[in-house]
Amino acid sequence: MELLSVYAGGVTDSPLRKDAVRNRQRIIEIGRQLVADGTPIQLNEVARAAGVGVATVYRHFPTPQALIEAVSVAGLETLIQAAERAVQQDDPWTAFRDFLVRFVDAQLLDAALSSVLSTPTATLPGTAHLLDELSSLFDKLFVRVRAAGLLAPGITLADMTPLMCGVAFSARMHPATDTQQQAAAGRHYLDVVLNGIRTR
Amino acid sequence: MELLSVYAGGVTDSPLRKDAVRNRQRIIEIGRQLVADGTPIQLNEVARAAGVGVATVYRHFPTPQALIEAVSVAGLETLIQAAERAVQQDDPWTAFRDFLVRFVDAQLLDAALSSVLSTPTATLPGTAHLLDELSSLFDKLFVRVRAAGLLAPGITLADMTPLMCGVAFSARMHPATDTQQQAAAGRHYLDVVLNGIRTR
DNA sequence: GATGAAACGGATGGATCATCCGTTTGCCAA
DNA sequence: TTGGCAAACGGATGATCCATCCGTTTCATC
Numbered sequence: 001m002e003l004l005s006v007y008a009g010g011v012t013d014s015p016l017r018k019d020a021v022r023n024r025q026r027i028i029e030i031g032r033q034l035v036a037d038g039t040p041i042q043l044n045e046v047a048r049a050a051g052v053g054v055a056t057v058y059r060h061f062p063t064p065q066a067l068i069e070a071v072s073v074a075g076l077e078t079l080i081q082a083a084e085r086a087v088q089q090d091d092p093w094t095a096f097r098d099f100l101v102r103f104v105d106a107q108l109l110d111a112a113l114s115s116v117l118s119t120p121t122a123t124l125p126g127t128a129h130l131l132d133e134l135s136s137l138f139d140k141l142f143v144r145v146r147a148a149g150l151l152a153p154g155i156t157l158a159d160m161t162p163l164m165c166g167v168a169f170s171a172r173m174h175p176a177t178d179t180q181q182q183a184a185a186g187r188h189y190l191d192v193v194l195n196g197i198r199t200r
Numbered sequence: 201m202e203l204l205s206v207y208a209g210g211v212t213d214s215p216l217r218k219d220a221v222r223n224r225q226r227i228i229e230i231g232r233q234l235v236a237d238g239t240p241i242q243l244n245e246v247a248r249a250a251g252v253g254v255a256t257v258y259r260h261f262p263t264p265q266a267l268i269e270a271v272s273v274a275g276l277e278t279l280i281q282a283a284e285r286a287v288q289q290d291d292p293w294t295a296f297r298d299f300l301v302r303f304v305d306a307q308l309l310d311a312a313l314s315s316v317l318s319t320p321t322a323t324l325p326g327t328a329h330l331l332d333e334l335s336s337l338f339d340k341l342f343v344r345v346r347a348a349g350l351l352a353p354g355i356t357l358a359d360m361t362p363l364m365c366g367v368a369f370s371a372r373m374h375p376a377t378d379t380q381q382q383a384a385a386g387r388h389y390l391d392v393v394l395n396g397i398r399t400r
Numbered sequence: 401g402a403t404g405a406a407a408c409g410g411a412t413g414g415a416t417c418a419t420c421c422g423t424t425t426g427c428c429a430a
Numbered sequence: 431t432t433g434g435c436a437a438a439c440g441g442a443t444g445a446t447c448c449a450t451c452c453g454t455t456t457c458a459t460c
Contacts, residue, residue, distance in 0.1 A: 017426055020438060044416070053440030058418060118373060152395075154388070158375070163389060166370030173318060173362040188354070189363060195352075196396030217457055220407060244448070253409030258449065401460105408455065417446070424439065430432090 024060050026050040031067045035112045041067060065119075068112045069127045075113035076130045079106050083137035092144035097194060099141055100164060104186045107168035109179070118165045135161075155197045163193055224260050226250040231267045235312045241267060265319075268312045269327045275313035276330045279306050283337035292344035297394060299341055300364060304386045307368035309379070318365045335361075355397045363393055 016024065030050045034041050041064040047057040061067040082102040089095035107114040122128040142157045171186035216224065230250045234241050241264040247257040261267040282302040289295035307314040322328035342357045371386035 017437060019425065023439085042416075043418080047440090053438095054418075055420085055441075056439060059438075062418095118369075120373075120375070155392070159388070162370040162373040162385075163392065165373055166366035166389065169318075169369040170362040170366030173320075173365055175320070175358070185362075188359070189366065192355075192363065192396035193392060194396070196392035196394070200400060217406060219456065223408085242447075247409090253407095254449075255410075255451085256408060259407075262449095403459085404457105405459100406455105406457075409453100411452100412450090413448105414450100415446105415448070417444105419443085419445095421442100422440100424437105426437080427435090429434090 020060075023050070023052050023056050026052060027057055027060060027067070028070050031061075031071045032112075035068060035071050035110075038111065040064075043067070063123070065115075066123045068115050069122060069124045072110065072112040072116040073126060073130065075106055075110040076116070076127070076134065079103065079113070080130065080134050080137065082106075083134060083141070087137060087140050092141075092148045093150050096141050096145045096150075099138070100160075100190060100194070101187065103164050104167050104171070104190050105183060107165070108171055108182055108186050114165070114168055117161065118169075150199055152197055152199050159197075163197075164190075167193055220260075223250070223252050223256050226252060227257055227260060227267070228270050231261075231271045232312075235268060235271050235310075238311065240264075243267070263323070265315075266323045268315050269322060269324045272310065272312040272316040273326060273330065275306055275310040276316070276327070276334065279303065279313070280330065280334050280337065282306075283334060283341070287337060287340050292341075292348045293350050296341050296345045296350075299338070300390060300394070301387065303364050304367050304371070304390050305383060307365070308371055308382055308386050314365070314368055317361065350399055352397055352399050359397075363397075364390075367393055 027046060027050045030046050031041065034046065034049075043057050043061070043064060044054055046067065047054040050057070057067075061070060079102065083099055086095040086099040089098070107117060116122070116127060116131075122131055138160065139157060142160060145151055167189045168186060170189045171182055174182065174185035174189075176182040176185055227246060227250045230246050231241065234246065234249075243257050243261070243264060244254050246267065247254040250257070257267075261270060279302065283299055286295040286299040289298070307317060316322070316327060316331075322331055338360065339357060342360060345351055367389045368386060370389045371382055374382065374385035374389075376382040376385055
């Protein structure tokens with residue numbers, strides 16, 4: 001998979017100037033730190049921390065949500081890789097389950113990713129493209145378990161992302177003292193849902 | 201169940217003056233409308249719409265979250281009534297399931313309620329009291345299904361609220377055209393989870 | 401109806417937001 | 431190289447939003 005993200009936000013755009021690329025990276029890096037700390041994103045503050053003018057930040061990311069999307073790109077790419085590995089798996093159910101474990105885990109580790117996955121509307125073209133790629137891979141995994149008759153009737157592909165984001169939401173609500181425990185809760189709730197959608 | 205909410209926020213407070221009660225009601229009513237419309241709550245704007253000074257709003261509700269809590273009281277009381285009815289039910293599982301259907305439905309119909317249930321930390325004493333009452337009733341329902349051996353081992357009472365809020369979250373993500381469809385999605389996802397936590 | 405406490409209102413200083421425009425930087429053709 | 435120009439930059443600034451403070455009004459009590 002190519003890493004196109006050093007450019008503006010997609011393939012079609014004319015390449016950014018060198019300084020623009022540098023600034024964009026700096027801004028994203030600051031954004032990553034803020035998101036990780038759970039600090040609400042203020043674009044003026046991001047500019048200050050990145051040692052860059054306010055207008056530069058706004059030019060690249062008109063809204064905090066746009067910056068969050070950009071921050072989520074790394075996590076999105078990792079997830080896509082996980083999905084690609086999963087489609088190589090022989091056993092449909094194992095492939096499906098393993099990917100979903102990643103899907104939930106990734107959300108718990110990366111608030112930006114979680115936000116993007118829970119919000120179907122991408123504002124940056126780069127994100128939209130990655131989401132498409134991810135959902136196409138997910139489709140492959142889903143179709144296989146469905147064909148294998150492992151899923152209860154009534155469960156559709158369109159149900160899966162909401163369900164997984166719901167699981168992540170539940171895990172985040174769970175009173176956990178550390179990341180470890182929260183991941184365990186995520187795994188626990190995922191098991192509940194997997195149990196619930198499987199044929200018996 | 202008494203409706204204490206016309207007073208400041210609890211039993212122990214000295215009764216509010218007549219004008220204070222009136223203003224408080226007005227503010228909550230405006231808050232209710234804003235929450236229903238999905239409009240983000242701005243306390244200055246609430247004051248304007250309620251025909252009341254800004255300070256009055258801030259005195260009653262120091263933060264938007266506090267106002268949201270107050271707005272959620274009605275829904276919380278309704279939910280408590282539903283729980284009281286459920287504990288009267290003979291069949292443990294039916295009682296449990298029927299209450300959870302209400303629990304999810306109520307969240308989908310009332311964003312304020314949803315917010316309060318997803319945020320364990322109550323800032324108004326009145327809300328804290330109602331949440332206690334609700335969770336005590338919920339406990340009764342849970343203990344019965346547990347005792348009847350209807351729940352998979354590993355599922356605890358502490359899992360239930362996160363799971364139900366997760367279900368509501370999933371339903372809200374589901375691309376629904378109207379309230380009807382969203383309620384259907386909520387019911388669908390609830391069935392998945394109920395399936396997942398039940399013994400087989 | 402006099403008195404004190406409770407509540408009110410909105411002016412206002414402070415914080416945050418996001419645009420605009422004069423300046424700088426990088427790119428490319430000559 | 432260098433000259434020209436488009437792209438990108440930065441930060442001052444007006445607009446908006448937030449929340450406190452204090453002089454005034456209203457209510458309850460005697």
